[in-house]
Amino acid sequence: MPWSDSRQPGMSAELDGRLRRHSDWARRIRLIVLEQSRRAGVGHIGSALSIVDILAALYGGALEIPDPAHPDRDRVILSKGHAALALYAALHVRGWLTRDMLDTYCADGSLLGVHPERVVPGIDFSAGSLGQGLSIGVGAALAARLERSARRTFVILSDAECNEGAVWEAAMFAAHHRLANLVTLVDLNGQQALGYTNEILSLAPLAERWRAFGWDVHEVDGHDGPRLASTIASLDVDEGAPHVLLARTVFGRGVSFMEASIKWHYSSMSEQEYRQALAEIEGLP
Numbered sequence: 001m002p003w004s005d006s007r008q009p010g011m012s013a014e015l016d017g018r019l020r021r022h023s024d025w026a027r028r029i030r031l032i033v034l035e036q037s038r039r040a041g042v043g044h045i046g047s048a049l050s051i052v053d054i055l056a057a058l059y060g061g062a063l064e065i066p067d068p069a070h071p072d073r074d075r076v077i078l079s080k081g082h083a084a085l086a087l088y089a090a091l092h093v094r095g096w097l098t099r100d101m102l103d104t105y106c107a108d109g110s111l112l113g114v115h116p117e118r119v120v121p122g123i124d125f126s127a128g129s130l131g132q133g134l135s136i137g138v139g140a141a142l143a144a145r146l147e148r149s150a151r152r153t154f155v156i157l158s159d160a161e162c163n164e165g166a167v168w169e170a171a172m173f174a175a176h177h178r179l180a181n182l183v184t185l186v187d188l189n190g191q192q193a194l195g196y197t198n199e200i201l202s203l204a205p206l207a208e209r210w211r212a213f214g215w216d217v218h219e220v221d222g223h224d225g226p227r228l229a230s231t232i233a234s235l236d237v238d239e240g241a242p243h244v245l246l247a248r249t250v251f252g253r254g255v256s257f258m259e260a261s262i263k264w265h266y267s268s269m270s271e272q273e274y275r276q277a278l279a280e281i282e283g284l285p
Contacts, residue, residue: 022225023284025056025093030254030281032089032102038274040106042114046252046264048086050189050222051156054247055090057228058154068096068122072151075124075140079133080158080187081115087123088112096122131164133157134184138170141182141242152237155184160192163201168213174242175214182242183235184215187222189251193265207246215244222247254281 033048058076065073078087088105091097097120104110111120115128125136137155144151161167174182188206190197197203210217218231228247235243252258255277269277 022053022056022060022229025060025090026052026225027281027284028093029056029086029089030284031278032092033085034255034269034274034277034281036085036089036102036105038269039103041268042085042106043264043266043268044082044085044114045255045267045269046191046258046261047080047158047189048083049253049255049258050249050251051080051083051086051187052089052253053223053225053249054156054185054187054228055086057225057232059090059094060225060229062229062232063154064152072149074151075137075144075153077125077133077137077140077153077155078116078123078127079137079155079161080130081127081133083187084112084114084116084127087116088120091120091122094122130158131161131166133161134167134170134174137182137184138174138179141174141179142177144181145179150181152181152183155182157184157186158192159186159188159190159203159206160197160200162186162203162206162209163197171210171213171215171242178240179242180235180240181237183232183237184242184244185222185228186244186246187249188246189222189249191251191260191262191265195262210244210246214241216241217244217246219246220248222249223253254284256280 029052030049037045063074088097088102092102105112116123117126118124127133133155134157137153141153207217207219220228220231250259252261252264258264
């Protein structure tokens with residue numbers, strides 16, 4: 001699927017600036033994903049690439065995080081922890097992870113493993129046991145309310161995690177307690193480790209399911225960073241229902257031979273594949 005550029009004739013300078021900033025962040029994150037994956041010989045490339053625009057929108061401005069240790073900072077939980085490389089890349093672009101540390105990804109003794117650990121600056125919660133992130137997020141959102149903190153909690157779920165019962169238990173709890181400060185972003189790329197989601201266990205109609213559980217539902221383009229950011233900014237996080245953004249994404253976004261291909265859940269790149277992938281990402285608008 002070709003990369004789309006949403007800039008239009010007559011667009012305001014402010015919006016054009018946001019688009020250019022997002023495109024720069026997204027390109028830099030994608031390049032880091034490719035570089036570090038190739039250096040370490042580790043897979044999960046397609047899963048990481050599908051959430052790049054979500055992370056660029058969050059860390060590029062939607063989150064309120066003065067610094068990673070601020071007590072009232074927004075909290076982020078990457079429930080689909082196998083895409084941690086994209087998160088490490090976003091933290092590096094944000095300025096919280098040094099290049100030297102980034103270059104230890106998956107090396108012996110490194111803090112940067114395939115799944116995120118909370119010992120890493122900028123990572124609030126360890127993750128990797130799929131289906132558990134929303135439960136952690138519900139606890140974090142409830143804790144913020146009890147502490148009378150204005151901080152928000154963001155949870156990034158894979159669509160396949162919505163096959164798990166624990167997700168819906170957490171969803172019921174959040175709706176019952178009206179956790180308006182909880183924002184869940186579902187990476188709706190239609191794939192999981194061994195097949196396509198609609199063939200393994202269909203989620204349809206996903207928006208109606210979340211609404212039936214009492215959530216405020218928004219269906220969005222998961223690769224339109226400025227629109228993601230503006231949707232997040234429009235949410236009422238003081239009172240009302242918790243929020244879910246069903247973000248339609250493309251697995252392996254930006255690399256033609258990875259897009260919508262199950263192989264790239266686990267596979268690592270050859271040198272030739274790496275060079276082609278780099279050329280495609282560097283050529284993005």
